[in-house]
Amino acid sequence: MTRAVIFDLDGTLIDSAPDIHAAANRLMAAHGFAGFTPEETRAFIGHGVPHFIACCLRARDADATGDLHRQLVGEFEAGYKTAVWLTEVYPGVADALERLAGMGFALGICTNKPVAPARAVLAHLGLDVFFSVVIGGDSCPARKPDPAPLTAAVTGLGATRVLYVGDSEIDAETSVRAGLPFALYTQGYRKTPVAEIPHQTAFSDFDALPDFAAGLLP
Template structure:
């Protein structure tokens, strides 16, 4: 039986918050709005680009302008594919992915980041070869925390024994709704305390992940 580990991307495998912050501020400057601090844009991350732009506009008292929202979503997505230069891989990720592959697990990405930017940043960071399947925020009509994207990734891998790895409230809810075990990376973008998020295991460095996987997917 195929065993699989499915990962969130932003805040889990990669720290993309600096690139997202820079892209948001370029957009704000272009439209005559005040810039954001890094913690502000980091708090907006997790539910896809339309939600992110909605948070930006709400913070600038412009959330009632549907036309502006649509325009900014389109502009942000257009520049998102090249927003990779400030993004870094979290420590231990590359070694953990290699170990999991050697252990016989198939690997996938399930992210709310649009598919093209997700693939672009994986390729830029040299991580793309590890993943047989990438499900983005625009791959289906639904996004996390709906469990449909996670189920789609598992189906695409042909896997029934699945562990989901993520960093946030959205990821924890997605795993719970999908009824799958969840490993919480504690150094990502969550806002709530670790104990407030439902999880099977928690870890603060990717050195620990292969052992967690071995325990949960023997």
């Protein structure tokens, strides 16, 4: 029976908010809109690029459903593939991944970030070697919190016992809908108090994750 740990990406393994903020402001400026603060763009993260761009447009009183939205989504996704230079790995992530792999866990990614930028940033940060399966926001017809992407990651890993790790309400809902236990990383992009998010464990230090996973999935 294969044990696996599947991770969200932005806000869970990596702090990509600075790159996303910079890319959004470049795009908005190119179309004559005022930029955003880092806190504003951080609040838009989590549901995938179309939702993110819709939030940006609504915040500037622009149409978030028509041709402009489609154009900006395409332009953002094109530039997003190289938006890696301001992104950092959260402390302890690499060591935790090495420990989990050494304990025999299969490792995967399930993120609402498009799969090409997800793979690009993983490679840039040297984390790609850990993950045999990467499911992005455009890998399935639906995005999280629909459980289909997470189920696809589970199937791709051939796993029978799985822990999902994420940082947000979206990740928690996805895990619940997929019927999987959830570990909440509390230093990411969540907008809700920890106590109000369904989880089996909450942690702020990645050093704690391998032991929890081993205890949950012996």
